[in-house]
Amino acid sequence: MELVIDRLTKQFKNKIAVDRISLTLHEGVYGLLGPNGSGKTTLMRMICGVLKPTSGEVKFNGIDVSREEFRDALGYLPQDFGYYPEFTAYDFLLYLASLKGINKSRAKEKATELLELVSLSDVAKKKIRTFSGGMKQRLGIAQALLNNPKLLVLDEPTAGLDPKERVRFRNLISRLGKDRIVLLSTHIVSDVEYIASVILMMKNGQIIHKGRLEEIIDVIEGKVFECSVDSRTAEHLIANYPIINIREESDKTFLRLVADKTPCETAVAVPAVLEDLYMYYFNKEVKKCE
C-alpha cells in the first residue's frame, strides 16, 4: 500500500498554497501539523481529488487520483461539510453509502454499525439539524469509514469533540492505522503527538519536517527552558521568546519558553515536547494571528 505525492503544487491567483510537495506514505497514521493558512486543507483536498493541482500528481497504489478506483479506496472527512435538511443521521450514511457504491443491505448494516461506533445510535433517526457540532463531527467520521477505506484522509477530525470523545477517536484512529494509510490534519498538537506514527510539519505550503516524534523533537532538544521570574523579567521574556506556557504564581510568573541559549539566570533546560517544537517554528504565525 503506497500513496505517492509527486511535486504537488496548487496556486490560487498570486498565492501558492501548496508548493512542490513530494511524499511517499505507507500504512500508518500521518499527522499533518501546521498553523492556519499553511496549506494543509489544500493539500488534503488535492489528495482526495476535490481540487485539481496546478502541477504534480497523486497516486494510490499506482492509481491516479482522478480515477474512480482511487475514490473507491478513499474515505474523506472535510473540514466543513453540510447535509440535506431532510436527512437523519441514518439517512445521511445511507445516502453517502449509495454514492460510495455500497449495496443497500450492506449499507444498512454498516450504517448501524458505524453509528454505534461513534455513539450516535440513540439519535440515528433524528434530523442532523438538531445535532451539536461534536455530534455532527462524529457523523462525519462515521461516513468516512463507510467503505472500509484503504486511504483515510481526515481534515481537523477532532474539532468540536469533547475530551472523552477525543480520546475514543484517537484510539479508533490508532487501530485503523494498522492496515491502512491515515492522514489527518490538525493544529491541535496533542492529537498528533498521541496518535501519529509520522509527523509532517507544514509551513507556507511546504513540508518543513517529516519524521517520528522523537526524530523531529531532536531539533529542539536542549532549547526548552522553564523559569519562575519577577514580572519585569517575565515581560521582557514574553516579548522576546516563543512562550509555551505562562502561569501566575504568588509573587512570580512561571514561564516555559523556547530559546537557543539560556534566556535568564534562573532558567532550567527541560525535555522538549511536540508543542514546544510547534511554537518554535510557528511563533511568528501565532503572533500574527493574535
Add this chain to the structure above:
Amino acid sequence: MLMRNKHYNSKKEKRFNLEKELKHAFDTPPPARKEQFINRLDYPRASRFEFISSQIGYIRKRVWICSLVLFMITLICLYSTKASVSLIWVVSSAFPFISLLSISEIAKSTTYNMEELEMSCKYNLLEVSLIRLGILGLANLALLIGIMLLLTCKTDFGLDFGFIRLGLYLLTPYLLNCYGTLFVINRLQSRETMYFCGAVTTFVSALNILLATQVDEIYTEKYRICWDIAFIILVIFCVKELVKLFKKMEELQWNSSLTA
C-alpha cells in the same frame, strides 16, 4: 434393534465426551490479525443500475408532486372549462417552475455544502448530477408530452398548430428559465442562489404571461419565425451553460477559504 440403537447412542456419547475433553485439554489460540483479515475482504458493491435507481429516491418529493399537480390542473382545466388559446400561456407559464424545481435538485449540493463530500465518493458529484439530470429531464419530457397529448386530443390545438408547434410554445419559456437559472448558478455560489433563481423564474413566467396577453396573435404563423429562432438560440445557450456547470463540478470552486 433396541440393542443396535443403544450401541449407537453410547458411541455418539463417547465421541461427544471426547470432543469435550479435547476442548478442555487445549486452549484455542487467539485469532491472529483477525481485524486485518476482515479489512482485506471486499464489501458487496451495488451495480450501476442499482446506483442509478437509488438516486430516484434522493430526488425530493416536491418535484414529483408539482409535476403531478401541473398535469392534474391541465386535465381539470380541459374538462371543466372551454379550452381556448389562453390555456397554452397558462400551462407554458407554469413550466418554468417545473424547471426551477429540477435545477434546484442539481444545485442542492452547493446550496447545502455537500459538494466536497460528494466529490470524494466513488460515484462523484459530476456523475450523480448527470444521473439526476437524466432522470429529471426524462420526467419533465414525460410531463410535457403528457400535457401536449392532452391538449391535442381534447382541443383543436393539434389541428390548428400541430404537435411540434405546440411543443415550441410550451418549451420556449421552459428553456428561457433553464438558461436564466443556469446562468445564475454558474456565476453565484451561495446558499441564497436559489432565491435568485426563484426571482428569474417569476420574471420568465410573468414575461410569458405579459407577451401572451399583450401581443396579439403571438401564437399565430406571423410570429412563428420568432419562436423558432428563440427556441434554437435558447437550446444552444442552455447547452453552453450546462457544459459550464459540469466543468465546475469537476473540482471545488475557488474562494478565499480554499487558501486556509
